[in-house]
Amino acid sequence: MPHHPSVTLGLIQTSCSANPSDNLERTVALVEQAAKRGAQIICTQELFRSQYFCQNEDHENFKLAEPIPGPSTETFQKLAKDHSIVLIASLFEKRAAGLYHNTAAVIDADGSLLGVYRKMHIPDDPLFYEKFYFTPGDLGFRSWKTRYATIGVLICWDQWYPEAARLTALRGAEILFYPTAIGWHPGEKAQHGENQHSAWELIQRSHAVANGCYVAAVNRIGHEQPVGGDGIEFWGQSFVAGTSGQILAKASHDTEEILLSQVDLARVDEARTHWPFLRDRRIDAYGDITRRLID
Secondary structure (H helix, E strand, O other): OOOOOEEEEEEEEOOOOOOHHHHHHHHHHHHHHHHHOOOOEEEOOOOOOOOOHHHOOOHHHHHHOEOOOOHHHHHHHHHHHHHOOEEEEEEEEEEEOOEEEEEEEEEOOOOOEEEEEEOOOOOEEOOEEHHHOOOOOOOOOOEEEOOOOEEEEOOHHHHHOHHHHHHHHHOOOOEEEEEOOOEEOHHHHHHHHHHHHHHHHHHHHHHHHHHOOEEEEEOOEEEEOOOOOOOEEEEOOOEEEOOOOOEEEEOOOOOOEEEEEEEEOHHHHHHHHHOOOOOOOOHHHOHHHHOOOOO
């Protein structure tokens, strides 16, 4: 498979309506625009086909799920083939009756479905009631050799776990993509908002440093407010971080954007050679990492 030393990433940051078909149509249009502007690997935000339904527990929301392969992957496979782009599509997967996942489909530039990543870490916090909807992933941490780069995908809550980033990097990922849906509780924003956003960005930049790779996080925008609640104000600010954790490109907090960033894959080899964290890992001493707590 050919290796491209320089690759242009495209992150699709949008708001979402209550109409899944409209969200798909708008995202497809933005992907096409991104491809025309030179993007070669394009990633959607988390669960782009709907508003963030995990703000409450409602069995009706399971109707939003779809199989993989299914209608959305078919649409994106055609897009990928027509424009010779790699696509990462974040979807609500119905695997079987009563078995659902928060899943990212990875599609290569020839339109082939390379595989899926199923979100491993499932949160259960106020307005983020994901354990009601999603079975934890059972495929582990993965990477894919696409036409343009070897990539790994992790999803939102996975962002906070260095173990997830490390294991994906150890499988060869040069770029870690994080489809995301995260924002502020409006009542907490004044007091905690700056620190919450800063921590989110900082932890992901640290994954780039620790693993000598690129990180691309794509988040949604907009204030989504279910009946009877204050809702979530999604903070946008999608970004790409370089191998030293530096911000290479960053989107706004409230504007629909196609964020483009060209990355030099030679920097991955350079970073891992000059900062040999992978070489110096004490794998003989890490057995306790698999324990819940060390007494």
